[in-house]
Amino acid sequence: MLEGNHVTRISVRGVAVASATAVTAVGAVVGVASGSEGSQAQTVDVAGATLLADVPMGAHAQTVSDNFSAQANAQQVSADAAAKKAAEEAARQKAAADAQAKADAEKAAKAADEKRKADEEAANRAKARSALVADTTSYSPGSVQALAAGIIGDDSQFQCFSQIVKRESGWDYTATNSGSGAYGLVQALPGSKMSSVGSDWRTNPATQIKWGLGYMNDRYGSPCGAWSFWQSHHWY
Template sequence: MSARHTARPADHDGPQPAPSADATTETAELATAEPATDATPEETVAAVARGRHRLVPARRPAMYLAAAAVGAVLVNVLLGTGPAAEAESADPAAQQAVSVADQLGITAPADATAAATELSGHLQELAASRAQREDSEAAAAQTQAAADQAAAEAQAAAEAQAAAEAAAAAQAQAAAAAEAAAENATTQDFHDYALAQLGGDEREFSCLENLWGRESGWNPTAQNPTSTAYGIPQFLDSTWAGTGIAKTSNGFRQIDAGLIYLDERYGSPCGGWAHSEATGWY
């Protein structure tokens, strides 16, 4: 039997031929390769038997997520951040509340929510105090306005009273001057005054001159001995009251009262003269 037709059994204990380089590489790759996650045992055995035609291991998403999580933790550690920093950045409102509390001198508790609650209470107290202060200021302003108005009204009343007193004093002074002038007046002065009051009507003045010439002779102090008739027009006390002019010795004021009476009773001095001519009185 020739040597090339001789075969050694597989389980023979003799020396085995050295595997080729390709076979060694292929065996190393199979040994280090990760078996396919989704392959069955039979597929795995077949893949190993085929050598280079092994199944490509499948990638699990969970493995990527786990790796990402581990990387994030390492980054946080290297940057000096952690769960506490994340919590602080996730709640900026709580950080601001604690900062404001520190500025106001308020001891903030460890719980940021409690600090915000305490700060909110203090802010409400400040708002209430401010509202109360504003109400007090408004009430004070109203009181001051009322006082200013009362003072202005009192000043106006005082000024009005002073003006009235000044006017009364001026009238009194004028009356005194008129009395002094009346005491020194002559019959011609009374005639001129009466003519001026009649608007210069010579006819009416002629009737008036005749009427009062017969009654009193134009004497402002003439007194009827049997009655209360007095003055130039010889008015009774009751007649004086009807003219609105008080009984006086001032001849000029007597002329004013007499003209009022004649106008109201007879329409004019000539009407009074005609009645006096018919009856002897007017």
């Protein structure tokens, strides 16, 4: 490169086109100068040919290249922004789902704990009521018999029931056999069997009567069937 001169870079395609155009123009001029017979002078439309001026050069070429680069960069930035937004939305939805699941679990645990406490309080109240009844209620033999008559209903079956209870406990609902440990009106052995009817089996004659009536019906068909067996064996 000569000092002080500026050379503009031209694309390879532009050089090829310019060269071909120049060769064609020169050939046409030579043909006219040769004076060949039968030939006529031809006018070459040099201005209509593709010249170097049609090819982007210098600053214009750089501008075109910069525009392409800018478009590519803009597209990449847009794609990156869309991907980032999608990732953020997915993360937000997952966080929301996790938070909801945690809240539901905490709510269920709280409800279960509240139910457990309520059940415990109800059981404690029932226990306290039972203890109060045991401490303050006293039944006479006559009142216990009347209670049994009302529970059994049938007078003949009550009479059979009464015969057994009279011999087993004398209508004492706290009667305890010192040898076997049988307990109550019907001398259940062990007395805890009567808990299937009520937890107050130690102090509530009604619970003992209901259990004894059920036992006689299941084992002997009725209180009178139990009394018939008792008379033969002196136990039932």
